Amino acid sequence: MINFSSNLSETELIELAKSGDRKALSLLVRMHEKTVFNFAFKICRDRDRAENTMQETFMSLVKSIGQFSGNSKLSTWLYTVVSNHCLMMARSNRKYSETSSYDDDEVYIDEKSVVDWDVSPEKITENNELKRILDEAIQKLDPEYRIVFTLRDVEGLSTEETGKITGLSVPAVKSRLHRARAFLRRELNGKLAS
Amino acid sequence: MENSQVKVTCSEVVRHICDNLGEQLNSPKCLAIKEHIAECPDCSKYLNSVEKTIDLYRQYNFEVTDDVHSRLLDKLGLGEKED
Ligand SMILES: [Zn+2]
Numbered sequence: 001m002i003n004f005s006s007n008l009s010e011t012e013l014i015e016l017a018k019s020g021d022r023k024a025l026s027l028l029v030r031m032h033e034k035t036v037f038n039f040a041f042k043i044c045r046d047r048d049r050a051e052n053t054m055q056e057t058f059m060s061l062v063k064s065i066g067q068f069s070g071n072s073k074l075s076t077w078l079y080t081v082v083s084n085h086c087l088m089m090a091r092s093n094r095k096y097s098e099t100s101s102y103d104d105d106e107v108y109i110d111e112k113s114v115v116d117w118d119v120s121p122e123k124i125t126e127n128n129e130l131k132r133i134l135d136e137a138i139q140k141l142d143p144e145y146r147i148v149f150t151l152r153d154v155e156g157l158s159t160e161e162t163g164k165i166t167g168l169s170v171p172a173v174k175s176r177l178h179r180a181r182a183f184l185r186r187e188l189n190g191k192l193a194s
Numbered sequence: 195m196e197n198s199q200v201k202v203t204c205s206e207v208v209r210h211i212c213d214n215l216g217e218q219l220n221s222p223k224c225l226a227i228k229e230h231i232a233e234c235p236d237c238s239k240y241l242n243s244v245e246k247t248i249d250l251y252r253q254y255n256f257e258v259t260d261d262v263h264s265r266l267l268d269k270l271g272l273g274e275k276e277d
Pocket of ligand 1: 203204205207230234235236237238
């Protein structure tokens with residue numbers, strides 16, 4: 001009998017799960033569910049869809065853990081499944097198509113209008129109005145941009161890993177990231193400037 | 195020490211990613227950008243705003259509630275019977 005309270009590595013847990021160990025599988029789920037749920041929420045922008053995406057993602061994991069290769073990271077795989085699932089839902093739900101304005105390169109070159117917000121992030125989270133403004137700005141980002149921005153800037157992944165997950169080249173990741181950042185900045189800036 | 199040969203404009207600072215998550219932090223271009231930022235209030239305000247946006251967004255995290263967790267395990271056929 002394996003003692004699960006000892007610190008089994010993720011790789012060991014995956015091996016156990018592959019051989020049908022349900023406890024190991026549950027532990028893997030427990031280890032990653034918060035990340036998966038929050039990432040799904042940040043991309044899908046809806047709690048129910050995020051929960052649904054999380055369930056689908058882990059169902060795929062349960063189904064295909066047998067083929068999971070030891071040299072890929074589980075988190076990378078999970079991010080990929082969530083991204084694809086959210087993009088699929090977004091595409092079948094085409095209300096996102098009227099959003100963009102980041103194909104216009106000039107959009108973010110208006111340095112002179114930048115406002116430096118003298119508000120600490122802690123204060124900002126207490127402020128529902130600012131929360132709402134930020135939320136609306138993120139909502140307007142096209143999901144494909146939102147994914148790149150979230151993976152790299154929020155989850156802190158490397159450009160290469162972000163590219164792997166999204167199937168984009170490194171320059172494409174950088175360009176999307178930049179446009180997403182600029183778009184968010186411009187949106188917030190416009191709303192917060194007095 | 196030596197002044198970098200590369201000159202950058204504000205637009206390039208805005209366009210080019212050389213941040214702490216990134217790579218090539220010591221390329222001539224990134225060094226020039228760093229110098230530019232240190233001397234240009236507009237660009238440092240810009241980058242500061244970007245940072246704050248990201249900080250805000252990072253704070254958007256939910257706990258997975260017990261409800262959500264057990265619905266997930268049920269869905270996976272791993273329903274909790276703690277042993
Ligand atoms: Zn500048």
